[in-house]
Amino acid sequence: MTPVFVISLALIMFAIGLFGVLFRKNFIVILMSLELMLNSSNLAIVGASQMFGEQGVQGHFLVLMILIIAAVEVAIGLAIAVHMARTADTVEVDSLSELPK
Amino acid sequence: MTEVLMWFFALLAIIGAFTVVLNPNPFYGAMGLLLNFLSIAGMYMLLQSPVLSLLQVIVYAGGIIVFFLFVILLLHLRRPLADRDSSLKGVIAVALAVVFAVVGVSALFIYPMNGFYMAYVTAKDIGQYMLTDGLFAFELSSFLLLVGVVTAIAIVKLYREEEK
Numbered sequence: 001m002t003p004v005f006v007i008s009l010a011l012i013m014f015a016i017g018l019f020g021v022l023f024r025k026n027f028i029v030i031l032m033s034l035e036l037m038l039n040s041s042n043l044a045i046v047g048a049s050q051m052f053g054e055q056g057v058q059g060h061f062l063v064l065m066i067l068i069i070a071a072v073e074v075a076i077g078l079a080i081a082v083h084m085a086r087t088a089d090t091v092e093v094d095s096l097s098e099l100p101k
Numbered sequence: 102m103t104e105v106l107m108w109f110f111a112l113l114a115i116i117g118a119f120t121v122v123l124n125p126n127p128f129y130g131a132m133g134l135l136l137n138f139l140s141i142a143g144m145y146m147l148l149q150s151p152v153l154s155l156l157q158v159i160v161y162a163g164g165i166i167v168f169f170l171f172v173i174l175l176l177h178l179r180r181p182l183a184d185r186d187s188s189l190k191g192v193i194a195v196a197l198a199v200v201f202a203v204v205g206v207s208a209l210f211i212y213p214m215n216g217f218y219m220a221y222v223t224a225k226d227i228g229q230y231m232l233t234d235g236l237f238a239f240e241l242s243s244f245l246l247l248v249g250v251v252t253a254i255a256i257v258k259l260y261r262e263e264e265k
Contacts, residue, residue, distance in 0.1 A: 005264035020122030022194035053218045068242045072249030078255040
């Protein structure tokens, strides 16, 4: 178990989440991919902070803050998804453009 | 033992992540996200941080996944979601993700990194840091939660007002 392994795993998960955000059109799946990216950044922070022994507590605190930010982001994002489904009857982001093509 | 568990959790995390981005059904995507969160909780346990592991299970696997499932089942959109970009955009997305992963992972090998110097971080340590040095960020995060609740309610109320 090395830091390189943990941070590589986090980078690969971040890349998969980035791919999901760019590739999918379903708004809920885009939010889930964003969660994946935030989660992988958490893993990278914990892996990096465990290289510094007792001082790594700062990293764990930072992970707690990111946890709170992720919860707020999901709450607002899903509220937007519910509003989108009520007004436009779809959650696909491409079908929401109102400018003529 | 640690080596076996570490590869096991890493493999499960990657499988879950691919399920999220590739499965056309958002419900199975949420299940893949659950698998990913649980295996990341296992990685935290291997990294000697049981507090974050338990918080990951409670907040992510217990709270956020249920939140996603509520919304997916509440909306129950009948139209089948053919929402994959198979055109040029998909190729560009794959290329960007691969470039990001390759550049990031190879950057890790340029400079030699320290090995782990692990500390067993308990809730007491995190709580002490939170209420001394991190007090300002802690208070601001409570304010952020309040703003999030108010914003979510305001967005949902928007529809009712348009209807009248």
